Amino acid sequence: MPLAGKELILGVTGSIAAYKAAYLLRELRRAGAQVTVVTTAHAERFVGALTWRTLSGRAALSDLFDPRSEEAVEHVALAERAHAVIVAPATANILAKAAHGLADDFLSTLLLAARCPVLMAPAMDGGMWAHPATAASVATLRARGVTVLEPEAGELASGLAGTGRLPEVEAILEAIHRLLTPARDLSGERVLVTSGPTREPIDPVRYLSNRSSGKMGHAIATAALRRGAEVVLISGPTSLTPPPGAVYVPVQTAEEMREAALQQLASVTIVIKAAAVADYRVKDPRASKIKSSKTEGLTLELVPNPDILKELAARRGRAFIVGFAAETGEVRASGAEKLRSKGIDLLVANDVSQQGIGFESDDNQVLLLDRWGGAVELPRMSKLQVAGAILDRVLALRAAAAPAPDPARPHRRPLP
Ligand code: CTP
Numbered sequence: 362m363p364l365a366g367k368e369l370i371l372g373v374t375g376s377i378a379a380y381k382a383a384y385l386l387r388e389l390r391r392a393g394a395q396v397t398v399v400t401t402a403h404a405e406r407f408v409g410a411l412t413w414r415t416l417s418g419r420a421a422l423s424d425l426f427d428p429r430s431e432e433a434v435e436h437v438a439l440a441e442r443a444h445a446v447i448v449a450p451a452t453a454n455i456l457a458k459a460a461h462g463l464a465d466d467f468l469s470t471l472l473l474a475a476r477c478p479v480l481m482a483p484a485m486d487g488g489m490w491a492h493p494a495t496a497a498s499v500a501t502l503r504a505r506g507v508t509v510l511e512p513e514a515g516e517l518a519s520g521l522a523g524t525g526r527l528p529e530v531e532a533i534l535e536a537i538h539r540l541l542t543p544a545r546d547l548s549g550e551r552v553l554v555t556s557g558p559t560r561e562p563i564d565p566v567r568y569l570s571n572r573s574s575g576k577m578g579h580a581i582a583t584a585a586l587r588r589g590a591e592v593v594l595i596s597g598p599t600s601l602t603p604p605p606g607a608v609y610v611p612v613q614t615a616e617e618m619r620e621a622a623l624q625q626l627a628s629v630t631i632v633i634k635a636a637a638v639a640d641y642r643v644k645d646p647r648a649s650k651i652k653s654s655k656t657e658g659l660t661l662e663l664v665p666n667p668d669i670l671k672e673l674a675a676r677r678g679r680a681f682i683v684g685f686a687a688e689t690g691e692v693r694a695s696g697a698e699k700l701r702s703k704g705i706d707l708l709v710a711n712d713v714s715q716q717g718i719g720f721e722s723d724d725n726q727v728l729l730l731d732r733w734g735g736a737v738e739l740p741r742m743s744k745l746q747v748a749g750a751i752l753d754r755v756l757a758l759r760a761a762a763a764p765a766p767d768p769a770r771p772h773r774r775p776l777p
Contacts (some may be wrong), residue, residue, distance in 0.1 A: 362393030375403025488521020548589030575599030
């Protein structure tokens, strides 16, 4: 569990979006965090203490002078124990109080005592968010190192549209993960990730594709972002939400993916090609829907798609190139051959015929083969953990082997 061992404080202030903090709390607990909820007096009018106690397994704190609560006088100790304080939703009022160092209730006092990272997810009316007073509070807090998320645009509680909605729970969670990820060892890197399947049209309503869900590619993008990289995510059609902060380039066909990837190549330092590119496309996709015919069969003429990975490797410049190999049996031998024939630096090979790993699943088990002759077999783990291991390996290999100007004649250095 990624947040196991983390002590968090979840501050909840008086906004209708307070109910969303209950979802956030549940997700934090699912990720393994211990959470103490601290509410303001107004927040209690939106969501009751019983909800917080049930979801967190701890009494929610609110009153600095509550004689029944021992913790109430322990705001300093609580602030010292916490790995992070999250305020979600954060009203204009708490932003202003925190910016000015006011401490007239439990939450504001705790914010003044906290020395750990603080993250605030604002939610308010559009006019309040746009007000210069709020803008000044946010600027002060950010200058002080507080992470203040941008609220989202959309329908507000007032019924009006505007910017002021609490960011989605997934976006807040992702920001918390980044806040708590100590290794920022990819800052300064720009990582290009391709993900998902491609879709090759047959006619306006039908296509050829494959079973790729995009989970592996999206996990790599998420892991790289958490470690401080800039990420460009070129993705075929998937049902996944792109990780917040990634430059997201949606594509459909292999040719669109090729074009988008080549456009980015010169600006990136690492390329990770997790996409399952369709090897063939229909030679002449029909402009109108193919009618069913009960008597005749149908023959489609297919032509090969360009090998994007090979082309990226040939034109790599300074970029470190990682490819994937979906194999069924004989993983090591065909992986080694693919590594060589594509001219890449690292190959992530997996056996997609095995149950519970590879396509559509949350786990993966891979073999990492590099062009300096290394082979690392990883145990089965979550795709996010695999993503982390791939990034670790890229950094280790790049540090050990100076970038070879001629891919055909790799340098030899002691390897990790
Ligand atoms: N790939 C690509 N362009 C293609 C086909 C594959 O860039 N037209 C990339 C994939 O993104 C992946 C790697 O090549 O990183 C290997 O994909 P895979 O489907 O395993 O291999 P193929 O090259 O298609 O070889 P085969 O299907 O014969 O095993």
